[in-house]
Amino acid sequence: MTKLRKLAVSGFRGARFALPLDFSNKSKSLAIFGENAAGKSTITDALEWFLTDRVGHLWREDCKQEALRHVLIADGEDSTVAVEFNGDSLAGEKRLSSALKTSIDLANDNTRAVVEGLQDDRIILRHADIVAFLDQQKGAKRKAIADIIGYEEINKFRDAIQGTLNALKREPAYTGAKTNAETLAGDMVRDVGQIVPDRQAFLTFAQNIVAPFKLGSEITDEATFAEAVKALNAIGNSEEKIKKAQRLDQLAKSCTALAADITTFVRDVEAFVTSYNSLAKERESVNQLRLSDFLNKGQTVIESEDYIDDACPFCLSAYELGALQSEVAKRIDAMSAIQKRLDAAKTLKDAVLQAILSIEMQAKAIGGSYTDVTGFDDLSAATKTARKLLRAAHQGLTAAFDGLTVCEAPDGLDDYIARLQHCCETGAAKAQEEAGKLGLSEQEQKAATTLSSLRTLEGQVQDYERAQRVIDAYEAQILTLDAVFERFVTVQNAALQSVLDTISADVGKFYAKLHPDESVDNVRLTMVGEEGVEFQYAFHCKEVQPPRKYLSESHLNSLGVVLFLANARIFNTQAKFLVLDDIVTSFDTSHRRRLLRLLRDEFSDWQIIILTHESVWFEIIKREMAQHGWKFHEVCADGPNGIVLDDSPASLKEIIAQKKGKDDVTNDLRKLLEMVLKEICASLEVKVAFRFNEWNEKRMADELISQLKSTLGDKSPDLKKDAVFSDLAGSALVANLVSHHNADKIVGEDIDVLLEDIEKLVSLFSCPECERYISARIEVPGERAISCKCGKTQIPWK
């Protein structure tokens, strides 16, 4: 796992000149303080850009590469971010030229692999990101969790199966085959009183209707069927006449059926055109339907009890709420009426399209299957012309409906359809007349009718089987995809739930550490419905979701922070470091301490980088984490020179080691003395004048020494006489630093003398054993004295 050793930024964001951060070979954790707008986020941005080639919060605002270069960096000079990781020669430098071209040099392939691994890990948490997840819809939360754990592949699989399944169900070949099979089934029931689903059933049926002719043999297969047909044709005196009568009978039936269908078709077309074209002329109203969801959701918002503003919740324009509710309701009603009309038009359109296909098929059969029957040339010609126009009508109607344009029939369609109907009616009559002229006996007539029925049924069965094969081919796939999809949803949910359980274990544990003894318990992520994920928790033992229902802003922030920490600990495969950029703004002091302890206890082997603009929080971190080897820096903006980084003393030992021998440590010494005095005063409960907020933190050494001595005068007069107080009071540090901006420098041996004085002051009030200050709250039983926590160091105390 990877940690940071060095990060050096130059010409990037707020850093005009080199801004080096050295985490040491031990990759120490680090806290950085900087006032608002001091430029500390430059460090976070630099790391994010180095790893991911983007800075999320800038890119979202469409501020890209040009926002990364320091505004005063010279043309021709590159912005650079150099990173060194722990491990063997893992380093790289990324540059952004003045032409906004990015280039990167990585030390080796191992570094490349590390950087690639880091790209998928959770490293940086900014305040703005904390509640982003909480504010997402349940479906988006689910997707976000799926993304975190790399389940895009699962989503992709599911989407491919579901998309294919839906598309297959709608394919015209499938829906057409189903409609065709239904029509044929209806025709068979009408003609022979039953559905004859296949060839074998047809042969059985054939046997039943030829039985009365007592032909002497039974139809059991194709050969015996052929023999039976031959025998039927041979009944009476003229085989040819029977055949002709049978064909004329079939033609008459076909013509009658088509003429009847045309009547229905013409009526349906008229109904569709009237209904649809009026809608197409109100195209703008129909287009407004896309706002239906929006308006319905808006209506829910403005009619909820929580919404009481006299303003549109979307654009915030002033609007009397009652009038807004009424207006929205009116628009929803209007859209509902349009939707109903559109749905009705679609039903009519589907019926018309189906009728066109059916008439076209029948016309094709009549025009192409009766070439052996002479004298029907007009009918044949009418079918050809009508078919051509019907195909054009089908295309035109589909395109008009899809494009919401007025539907117009192809030129001449009405006339040719009317002509086809007329030809069908006259053709049927003529066929019956021609059949009558053949002069068949009753037995011959029966044979001809039976043969005609068998021939018609044979064609219907063949078409029915063909349609059924198409349906079967589709349904084998559809049923399988349906089953696969349904099972996969279960598997996917189980996999996701397992992940949620794992995350929840840490989230619940971390949250409880931040908020012990509170009425919120058992915080976890759960599945909601089929498509959502939500936080759930027990509030006064009652299960509650979503989080915003009862949790305060501070608790919501906690939730966001613990989710990030849990995800990082569970799913990071490469990064063993975290950058927490201003994440505790809404936390009170006790919760900040608990967060530090959570980091200390659960992330003790991680490198943590905390950036903050709050001095109080920074001091808490110092107090709590200095003993755990953390480093501390402060950043400030130095006008045109960009941001400047300083060490921030956290302990006497550290300041001695770091500052001795350097040019100017005056400010550090002042801060150190103030810090020590503040700690002693706090521990001994020294009373000082009240001040607001950060001014309370900006007390100077002379005031603190004076108040400390005053308290000691009352409580421990001998200590007040200690020489260290007069030494400090007379030192250059206190004498000179009546102002935080005093320019006088303390140099040379004076530094050592002052450090010794400060150490003496610390040793006067602290325990060498437990390294804690003596506290006014720890009274030594039976004595007028107070002690440190371990009790080994005491001072007299009245």
Add this chain to the structure above:
Amino acid sequence: MAIEKIQSASEVLDAFMSEQAQDESLDQTTTAVIAGLRGDDKLTRTNLLRKLDEVRKAALKDATMQSEGGS
């Protein structure tokens, strides 16, 4: 904390598809097409529709030849 191993997306899908391949109630050609496209990292709606169309056409051709050859 001992973190229970979380199955990767590929592991979840491998196990799932292998289970479906054993299920005789499903159309094995369809499951094979899905598995094949997934193996080639080409499982998309368009690709799956195309492959299934090819499979259907081949199956219909065979069925038509058998049926109409027999009658």
